[in-house]
Amino acid sequence: MTGTPNRSFDLAVVGAGFAGLVCARSAALRGLKTLVIDRRPEPGARIRTTGILVKEVAERWEVPSRLTRRIHGVRLYGPGLGHVDLASPGYYFLATDTPALMSWFSREAGRAGAEIRFGRAYRGAARNGAWLDLHGLDRRARFLVGADGPRSAVARDFGLGRNREFLIGAEAEIEGIGGFDGDKLHCFIDPALAPGYIAWLVPGVGGVAQLGLACRAPHRPDLSALRRKLAGLFDFGAARIVGWRGGLIPVGGRVRPHGAPGVLLVGDAAGIVSPLTAGGIHTALDSGWRAAHAIADFLGDGGVDPATAVAEAYPDFVWKRWLRRLIDLPVPAALFDLLLATPPLRLLAQSIYFHHRGLLSPRLWQEVVWRDDRSRARGE
Numbered sequence: 001m002t003g004t005p006n007r008s009f010d011l012a013v014v015g016a017g018f019a020g021l022v023c024a025r026s027a028a029l030r031g032l033k034t035l036v037i038d039r040r041p042e043p044g045a046r047i048r049t050t051g052i053l054v055k056e057v058a059e060r061w062e063v064p065s066r067l068t069r070r071i072h073g074v075r076l077y078g079p080g081l082g083h084v085d086l087a088s089p090g091y092y093f094l095a096t097d098t099p100a101l102m103s104w105f106s107r108e109a110g111r112a113g114a115e116i117r118f119g120r121a122y123r124g125a126a127r128n129g130a131w132l133d134l135h136g137l138d139r140r141a142r143f144l145v146g147a148d149g150p151r152s153a154v155a156r157d158f159g160l161g162r163n164r165e166f167l168i169g170a171e172a173e174i175e176g177i178g179g180f181d182g183d184k185l186h187c188f189i190d191p192a193l194a195p196g197y198i199a200w201l202v203p204g205v206g207g208v209a210q211l212g213l214a215c216r217a218p219h220r221p222d223l224s225a226l227r228r229k230l231a232g233l234f235d236f237g238a239a240r241i242v243g244w245r246g247g248l249i250p251v252g253g254r255v256r257p258h259g260a261p262g263v264l265l266v267g268d269a270a271g272i273v274s275p276l277t278a279g280g281i282h283t284a285l286d287s288g289w290r291a292a293h294a295i296a297d298f299l300g301d302g303g304v305d306p307a308t309a310v311a312e313a314y315p316d317f318v319w320k321r322w323l324r325r326l327i328d329l330p331v332p333a334a335l336f337d338l339l340l341a342t343p344p345l346r347l348l349a350q351s352i353y354f355h356h357r358g359l360l361s362p363r364l365w366q367e368v369v370w371r372d373d374r375s376r377a378r379g380e
């Protein structure tokens, strides 16, 4: 016999990642009694992401600058290690002390009034009248959010859409690498080592660089091979690995359906990750925030079903899914080397990295042409 759970909440969020914590914070600020559970022992444990924030995230969420490092450009290398430098005036990326950043998001949600429980795994939920009882936790909620990442158990249990296409990413945190420009993201195109994506070296916070790569499943990332390849470019003489990160990145686009009565998916669980750049933090934060307000409208103010309310704002990534199909085609490495310094590839790369809206953006053309004029003036 199952009794009535001891504690009742308006909203239970499964997963204290970017999407879940922001959702909980906004829901609590809207006055919902909110619970977050996560199976990890603490907020900064088992980080799986590189944690780069794009400028738009930095502006919207105002994360403390002491947890970040500002990076102003991208050095894009071809398979033969020739490179082109990309930048956009006023644009930057933030490398982050990701464990500390997750702790900060967690504290912000707690300060707003959400109850956050680490070391608590979601083990299923059952409908019980107007409530959803959380198995094994003696808790129940009027609404459930699945913010539980790429292989969402909430999606599975409630018959929602599941992610089916993935990249596999792996990354080492390394102290003591020398000889790289610390104001650039170093990105490597290599269809043999990183089919379907790229490899990277990110100058991180506190003297740690992040060396990683991702590739289309079922290929496996080979970090040793990447390190061997870059041995002539950077100085690994004093390098020491101090940590590891990695995991699945869903790149098949938004799952369908993303909600059911009383249940809504956000972030990676909903497949809201750019299929092209594989960046998902921006969209995880945005979807968590939107979900919170849609649920608060629904529970408190007679709003429409939250899944319907967020549907238009959850991105579809139509052209990015098409570009992913192109990236997945086998392209000879030599072709990338040939195209690297040409205007078409620079236009495309500049548009992807600096979030210009499409290849027809006047600012994008101005930046590529402007840069060419300057380069010519310098005789490069």
Ligand SMILES: Cc1cc2nc3c(=O)[nH]c(=O)nc-3n(C[C@H](O)[C@H](O)[C@H](O)COP(=O)(O)OP(=O)(O)OC[C@H]3O[C@@H](n4cnc5c(N)ncnc54)[C@H](O)[C@@H]3O)c2cc1C
Pocket (backbone or CB within 6 Å): 014, 015, 016, 017, 018, 019, 020, 037, 038, 039, 040, 048, 049, 050, 051, 052, 053, 120, 121, 122, 123, 147, 148, 149, 150, 153, 169, 170, 171, 245, 246, 247, 248, 249, 266, 267, 268, 269, 273, 278, 279, 280, 281, 282, 284
């Ligand atoms: C190697 C790698 C590098 C990446 N680099 C970047 C980057 O630099 N910039 C960027 O924008 N994006 C990056 N991404 C993508 C980005 O990290 C994700 O899109 C983002 O973290 C999604 O946030 P989320 O909150 O939806 O999910 P997650 O961050 O995955 O959080 C899900 C949470 O749910 C918890 N959970 C899961 N199952 C359960 C359960 N059964 N019970 C309780 N808790 C559960 C997990 O412990 C976790 O805390 C990267 C991804 C990978 C794998």
